[in-house]
Amino acid sequence: MKITEVRTRVVQWEGQTVPLPPHFCTNPMDLVAFREASMGNFAFHGWVLVEIFTDSGHIGLGNAALSPIVTKTLIDTYLKPLLIGADPWDTEYLWQQMYRRTMAFGRKGVAMTAISAVDIALWDLRCRRANLPLYKLAGGAQRSVALYTTEGGWLHMDTAVLVEDAVAAKERGFGGSKLKVGRRPHEDVVRIAAVREAVGYDFEIFTDANQAFTVDEALRRARLYEPLDIGWFEEPLPADDVDGHVRLSNATTIPVAVGESIYSASHFREYLQRRACSIIQVDVARIGGITPWLKVAHMAECFNIAVAPHFLMELHASLCAAVPNAHWVEYIPQLDPITTQAMKIEGGRAVPSDEPGIGIA
Numbered sequence: 418m419k420i421t422e423v424r425t426r427v428v429q430w431e432g433q434t435v436p437l438p439p440h441f442c443t444n445p446m447d448l449v450a451f452r453e454a455s456m457g458n459f460a461f462h463g464w465v466l467v468e469i470f471t472d473s474g475h476i477g478l479g480n481a482a483l484s485p486i487v488t489k490t491l492i493d494t495y496l497k498p499l500l501i502g503a504d505p506w507d508t509e510y511l512w513q514q515m516y517r518r519t520m521a522f523g524r525k526g527v528a529m530t531a532i533s534a535v536d537i538a539l540w541d542l543r544c545r546r547a548n549l550p551l552y553k554l555a556g557g558a559q560r561s562v563a564l565y566t567t568e569g570g571w572l573h574m575d576t577a578v579l580v581e582d583a584v585a586a587k588e589r590g591f592g593g594s595k596l597k598v599g600r601r602p603h604e605d606v607v608r609i610a611a612v613r614e615a616v617g618y619d620f621e622i623f624t625d626a627n628q629a630f631t632v633d634e635a636l637r638r639a640r641l642y643e644p645l646d647i648g649w650f651e652e653p654l655p656a657d658d659v660d661g662h663v664r665l666s667n668a669t670t671i672p673v674a675v676g677e678s679i680y681s682a683s684h685f686r687e688y689l690q691r692r693a694c695s696i697i698q699v700d701v702a703r704i705g706g707i708t709p710w711l712k713v714a715h716m717a718e719c720f721n722i723a724v725a726p727h728f729l730m731e732l733h734a735s736l737c738a739a740v741p742n743a744h745w746v747e748y749i750p751q752l753d754p755i756t757t758q759a760m761k762i763e764g765g766r767a768v769p770s771d772e773p774g775i776g777i778a
C-alpha cells in the first residue's frame with residue numbers, strides 16, 4: 418500500500434457565535450492580568466481534517482482542533498512531501514520523519530498538532546486496511562470506560578446552574594462532572610460545596626484551573642478544596658512549571674491532573690519520574706497522534722498512574738479501551754456537527770466503535 422495523495426481542509430463554523438463571557442474559565446492570561454481576557458485568545462470554532470489516499474483505494478481520516486488554518490499550512494508545506502509514496506503501515510518510521518524534519522521549529526504546539534492529525538489518519542488507514550476497529554489494533558478488549566461531563570461547570574455560570582447540570586449528569590448515568598475554578602477562593606468553595614451537597618459522594622467532582630495559578634495560590638486553594646473530596650485538581654499551574662507541580666503534589670491529598678498542554682512523551686516522562694502529578698490527561702490530537710499516545714499511556718502504567726485523556730471523546734474511547742490504566746473519558750460532544758458517527762454510550766460509559774477505523778466518520 419502506497420500513499421498517493423494527502424488532502425487537508427479546514428471546517429470552520431460560519432453560523433452565529435456568542436462572545437464568550439469574561440470569566441468563562443481561567444487561563445494563563447490570568448497570571449498577567451488576573452480574571453481578564455479569559456479564553457479570548459482561544460476557541461474551538463474550527464477543525465482541520467486530513468484525508469490520506471492510497472493506491473489500494475483505502476482512505477484514512479485524521480483531525481485536530483488547534484489553530485486549524487496554521488496547522489493545515491504546516492501539513493501541506495512540510496508533512497505532505499514526506500508522505501507521498503510512503504507505506505502507511507510504517508507509522509513509527511513516518512512519525513520520526515515528521516518529528517525530526519520539523520524539529521527546529523516544532524516539537525510542541527501547532528507542529529505537534531499537525532503531526533497528530535496525520536498520524537491519526539495513518540492509523541485510520543491501518544485499521545481500514547486490516548478491517549479492524551482501533552481498539553483491536555491498539556491491543557484492546559473493547560471494555561467500556563466511565564464518562565465524566567465537561568458540558569457545564571464554566572466559571573461564569575451561577576451556582577444554581579452548576580448544581581442543576583451536575584444533578585442532570587448524574588441522572589444520565591455519568592460518573593462525574595468537572596467544575597472550572599478561579600473565582601475568589603471562598604466563592605469556589607461555596608460553588609463546589611453546593612454541587613457536592615446535591616450529588617452526594619458517589620459522584621466525582623473534578624476541578625480545572627486551566628494553568629491559571631501561581632504555586633502559592635494553588636496550595637492555598639488545594640487546602641480549601643480538600644474537605645470537599647475532589648477527584649482531581651486539573652492544570653493548577655502553567656504546564657512548564659514541573660517544580661511547582663512537584664511541590665503541590667507533595668503538599669495536597671487531591672490528585673493533580675496534567676496533560677492537555679503537554680506536547681511530548683519526554684515532558685510526560687519528566688512529570689512521571691518526578692511524581693509531579695497523579696493523573697495523565699494525554700490528548701491524542703496534541704501529543705502527536707496515536708503513535709505517541711500509546712507510548713505515554715503505557716509509560717504512565719509503569720508508574721502506576723491513571724490516564725484520563727483530555728477532549729476528543731470519540732477517539733479516546735477506543736484508545737482507553739486498549740490500555741489497562743485508562744479510568745475516564747471526557748464527555749464533550751464537540752464533534753457532533755461534523756461527524757456522522759455518534760459515540761456509543763451505555764449506562765453512562767463510553768463504548769469504543771466496533772467499525773473498522775478510528776471510529777470517526
Ligand SMILES: [Mg+2]
Nearest residue numbers: 625651652677
Ligand atoms: Mg482542562
